[in-house]
Amino acid sequence: MTNDDRLTAFFAADDAPANDPAFVSGVAEAVARRRLRVGLALSGALAVALGAVTWAIAPAMDDLGGVLTTPGLPVAALVVVLGAFGPQILRGITRLAPTRS
Amino acid sequence: MTSGRPDAVLVAAARKGSDAAFTALVTRHQQGLRGFLRRLCRNHALADDLAQETFVAAWTSIDGLRDPARFRSWLYGLGWRLAASRFRSEDRRKAREEAYFAEQVGAPGLSPEDRVALESAMSQLPPDQRAAVALCLSGGFSHTEAAEALGLPIGTVKSHVTRGRAKLLEALGETP
Numbered sequence: 001m002t003n004d005d006r007l008t009a010f011f012a013a014d015d016a017p018a019n020d021p022a023f024v025s026g027v028a029e030a031v032a033r034r035r036l037r038v039g040l041a042l043s044g045a046l047a048v049a050l051g052a053v054t055w056a057i058a059p060a061m062d063d064l065g066g067v068l069t070t071p072g073l074p075v076a077a078l079v080v081v082l083g084a085f086g087p088q089i090l091r092g093i094t095r096l097a098p099t100r101s
Numbered sequence: 102m103t104s105g106r107p108d109a110v111l112v113a114a115a116r117k118g119s120d121a122a123f124t125a126l127v128t129r130h131q132q133g134l135r136g137f138l139r140r141l142c143r144n145h146a147l148a149d150d151l152a153q154e155t156f157v158a159a160w161t162s163i164d165g166l167r168d169p170a171r172f173r174s175w176l177y178g179l180g181w182r183l184a185a186s187r188f189r190s191e192d193r194r195k196a197r198e199e200a201y202f203a204e205q206v207g208a209p210g211l212s213p214e215d216r217v218a219l220e221s222a223m224s225q226l227p228p229d230q231r232a233a234v235a236l237c238l239s240g241g242f243s244h245t246e247a248a249e250a251l252g253l254p255i256g257t258v259k260s261h262v263t264r265g266r267a268k269l270l271e272a273l274g275e276t277p
Contacts, residue, residue, distance in 0.1 A: 001210070003273045007266075009210035010219045011239035014145070016135035019128075023135070023149065027127050027156045028120070034157055 046086050050079055112169035115160075123163075127156050130173060133240060134180055140235035141184050143224055151187070155180040174242075177250040181232055188228050215273060222272035226265050229253065233261035234269070 016023075054075055061075050106125070114122035134155060138148035158179050166175050211219075223231060232251055236242040237258070244262070248255040 003270050003275050006211055006215050006273055007219070007238070007269055010216065010223075010269075011136075011140060011235075013209070013211070013216075014136055014139040014239075016132045016139065016149075018132050020131060023131055023153070024124060024127050027131075027153050028124060030153055030157045031120075031123070031160045034161060 043087070046082075050082055050086075054079060107170070108172040109169035112163060112166060112172050115163055123160055126159075126172065130176055131156075133173075134176060137177060137232075137235050137240050138180055138184060140223070140239060141181075141228070141232050142187075143220070147187075148184075151180060151183050154183055158183065171249065174246045174250040177236065177240075177242075178252065181251055184232075185228060218272040219269055222269050226268060229257075230261040230265045233258050234265035237262045238266060 057078075058075070061072065106122075108126065108129075111122040111126050111129075115126065131152065135149055135152045138151050138155075139145050142148040142151065155176065159176055162179075166172065168175075223234075226234065229251060233247055233253070236247040236250065237244060240247075242250065244255050244258050247253075247262075248258045251258065253261075
């Protein structure tokens with residue numbers, strides 16, 4: 001056995017299995033956790049932004065209250081619409097919606 | 102079916118959100134990356150944890166990969182930087198190395214004396230030299246690829262590999 005053979009045997013002892021479903025699953029779980037954290041952070045930021053917008057336009061909405069029969073309805077509608085479509089907009093610029101292919 | 106597609110195609114699909122494509126990249130590169138990190142860290146459990154962190158970092162920053170065809174060297178570079186940041190905690194590394202020595206049961210085709218001598222010599226190599234040795238002598242990397250992954254000049258990588266190999270052979274009793 002040559003010294004090069006010994007080196008090869010030494011390095012081969014550190015080889016990982018060619019197929020390791022447990023490791024691959026572990027990575028998939030870790031990626032899913034990261035995706036959830038990113039999603040929660042984005043949702044939180046969106047909620048804060050919506051709150052700020054609502055607070056900023058509240059006086060204008062109060063003025064419109066005289067025109068509209070239901071005070072606060074435009075604000076509620078805006079919050080609902082942004083809440084419903086905001087995540088879909090964010091998914092377009094992030095990878096929050098994984099595909100199967 | 103994603104397993105036979107080139108890295109660049111899988112990277113493009115992963116960027117669009119395909120979990121299957123990213124899983125195919127993990128399946129394809131896990132063995133090589135873990136082997137590299139195991140040789141670098143001298144601790145299989147720590148290396149596998151780092152490999153998982155590396156893949157998560159790759160998923161997070163895959164949009165920043167400039168040349169998708171060079172996914173492998175980019176991935177190993179991420180792993181190297183994560184491992185290097187761990188090495189800064191030298192005391193913990195030494196403790197892990199001692200634990201690694203204790204847990205080793207031997208390498209087929211290698212006497213216990215040779216294994217201990219090589220283990221000691223490998224652990225004493227500076228981290229960047231050890232990384233160059235791990236990539237080029239057993240990871241199938243060219244000097245150019247290793248230089249790209251480690252962020253070192255190619256001449257430095259060649260020097261690291263030559264000197265590192267000489268030190269390992271010296272540990273086996275070969276005179277320079």
